[in-house]
Amino acid sequence: MNANKIGSPMVSLVGAGPGDPELLTLKALKRLQAAEVVLVDDLVDARVLALLKPQTRVLKVGKRGGCVSTEQRFIHELMIREARSGARVVRLKGGDPFVFGRGGEEVTALRAAGIEVEVVSGLTAGIAAPASVGIPVTDRRHAPGVAFVTGHRQSGEDSPDWQALARSGLTLVVYMGLSTAEGLVAELLAGGLAAETPAAVIAAAHTERQRQAITTLGELAQTLAREQIRSPAILVIGQVVREALPGLVLQARQQQLCLSSA
Ligand code: SAH
Helix, strand or coil: CCHHHHCCCEEEEEECECCCHHHCCHHHHHHHHHCCEEEECCCCCHHHHCCCCCCCEEEECCCCCCCHHHHHHHHHHHHHHHHHCCCCEEEEECECCCCCCCHHHHHHHHHHCCCEEEEECCCCHHHHHHHHCCCCCCECCCECCEEEEECCCCCCCCCCCHHHHHHHCCEEEEECCCCCHHHHHHHHHHCCCCCCCEEEEEECCCCCCCEEEEEEHHHHHHHHHHCCCCCCEEEEECHHHHHCCHHHHHHHHHHHHHHHHC
């Protein structure tokens, strides 16, 4: 387990998966149950935290509403301090720590402070959310590959080249795309993707609050508004959405019929 017993400070960067604790890896479970201190993000499901020992200290370091850069530095400092004190430290993140989770930045900061890091991969929402409604992110009948992209950029960061993605033929799996959905749909249409391209949204996948809708690219923004879809949600755009559970696809067709006849 964490190398503290042999003297060198160490942090385990652990992926908690999308929600359902049965989707944790065995290694994640072992690290959680051995942890003395856990630094946890907003998105980690309460059922996962319930697996910790009662005496484990849980430090909630979610960033909702805060000043992002200061807080990230604060998280680094906290991890370094706890690891140097000899505690078994777990840094727990939703999904996979290296997919839109700032895991890379945290590893860099820890290594720079001379602290060893172990990365325990988790099941990322971009794969698990579509799968929960029957959508494979790749399927050789529909798409030769998949692109995982973020809809949300901080100022000064590059946006994905949506028009190039529109031409790529890849399944597009968009994280953090709710607030920018209208703009990214417009870019994808401008890049030549047909308005009829199937699209799906899956919110709070593998949690008790899961919701989903199947629609088309052209109708995506209206669907998000009509269904009042809230974060966290994954958008999936591409022909693979055809493989969604039959009941959901049927429901989507009926809604479109209602809309067009209204
Ligand atoms: N490291 C995480 C992603 C963090 S970014 C992972 O690998 O899954 C946060 C975004 O992830 C959210 O805005 C949403 O797009 C997505 N997300 C995280 N958990 C989710 C869930 N249970 N259902 C749907 N989307 C989720």
